[in-house]
Amino acid sequence: xxxxxxxxxxxxxxxxxxxxxxxxxxxxxxxxxxxxxxxxxxxxxxxxxxxxxxxx
Amino acid sequence: xxxxxxxxxxxxxxxxxxxxxxxxxxxxxxxxxxxxxxxxxxxxxxxxxxxxxxxxxxxxxxxxxxxxxxxxxxxxxxxxxxxxxxxxxxxxxxxxxxxxxxxxxxxxxxxxxxxxxxxxxxxxxxxxxxxxxxxxxxxxxxxxxxxxxxxxxxxxxxxxxxxxxxxxxxxxxxxxxxxxxxxxxxxxxxxxxxxxxxxxxxxxxxxxxxxxxxxxxxxxxxxxxxxxxxxxxxxxxxxxxx
Numbered sequence: 001x002x003x004x005x006x007x008x009x010x011x012x013x014x015x016x017x018x019x020x021x022x023x024x025x026x027x028x029x030x031x032x033x034x035x036x037x038x039x040x041x042x043x044x045x046x047x048x049x050x051x052x053x054x055x056x
Numbered sequence: 057x058x059x060x061x062x063x064x065x066x067x068x069x070x071x072x073x074x075x076x077x078x079x080x081x082x083x084x085x086x087x088x089x090x091x092x093x094x095x096x097x098x099x100x101x102x103x104x105x106x107x108x109x110x111x112x113x114x115x116x117x118x119x120x121x122x123x124x125x126x127x128x129x130x131x132x133x134x135x136x137x138x139x140x141x142x143x144x145x146x147x148x149x150x151x152x153x154x155x156x157x158x159x160x161x162x163x164x165x166x167x168x169x170x171x172x173x174x175x176x177x178x179x180x181x182x183x184x185x186x187x188x189x190x191x192x193x194x195x196x197x198x199x200x201x202x203x204x205x206x207x208x209x210x211x212x213x214x215x216x217x218x219x220x221x222x223x224x225x226x227x228x229x230x231x232x233x234x235x236x237x238x239x240x241x242x243x244x245x246x247x248x249x250x251x252x253x254x255x256x257x258x259x260x261x262x263x264x265x266x267x268x269x270x271x272x273x274x275x276x277x278x279x280x281x282x283x284x285x286x287x288x289x290x291x292x293x294x295x296x297x298x
Binding site: 037038 | 113114152167171295
């Protein structure tokens with residue numbers, strides 16, 4: 001199934017490996033930061049709602 | 057119904073929540089299909105051998121590295137002229153995506169250049185302007201981090217984006233302006249009857265569509281995060297003052 005890459009195997013495989021690693025890192029970082037910020041925002045909003053209720 | 061409705065963060069969050077899964081799903085399907093087609097089911101080039109398979113990553117990444125900057129330029133201009141926060145945050149969100157595509161284009165270009173040109177790097181006009189574009193991306197991201205006030209950061213990065221656009225344009229057209237470089241002209245052009253042979257061209261177009269969709273999905277996702285981060289910052293500031 002693997003195509004015959006001949007003497008250029010290093011160049012081709014390194015290109016695919018490096019590119020996929022960069023894409024996976026970017027997507028992973030974006031998802032993790034998104035979740036983290038969403039969670040922090042929910043906590044602060046809940047805390048402030050609680051404070052407003054107790055003040056009111 | 058106007059495009060400016062999406063300048064409202066609430067409207068943007070509603071619409072992007074609906075659109076994001078579709079765009080992300082389509083990008084995964086298209087990208088996987090294009091890369092598998094290109095890697096496993098295309099022949100070697102008669103001159104470049106199997107290195108031609110690098111085209112499915114190098115060309116879409118380079119195209120999107122330049123187009124990401126153009127998108128950031130438009131978003132920055134909207135911010136500078138109309139002061140819509142979502143557009144400034146969309147530009148901020150797009151920068152790491154554009155930088156990653158620039159890295160991919162530079163790395164795959166070096167890996168392709170070594171066996172074909174006999175060198176990893178040359179101070180060729182196109183390569184050099186691309187490297188400068190990469191530095192502009194780094195500078196743009198650093199500037200957002202360095203300035204505390206988000207509106208001032210958006211103003212300054214907007215101006216930086218306008219200046220960097222010169223190098224985004226040069227990255228695309230440098231081979232037309234100066235003819236002494238190693239890098240060949242555009243592989244794809246709308247005004248040519250045939251670009252590259254169909255056997256390479258068709259999977260390449262699928263990969264380009266995949267990269268465009270991946271860019272859109274990541275920018276939507278990251279802009280949503282930036283909008284939330286901005287609200288979080290505002291709430292924390294309010295809490296400190298109270």
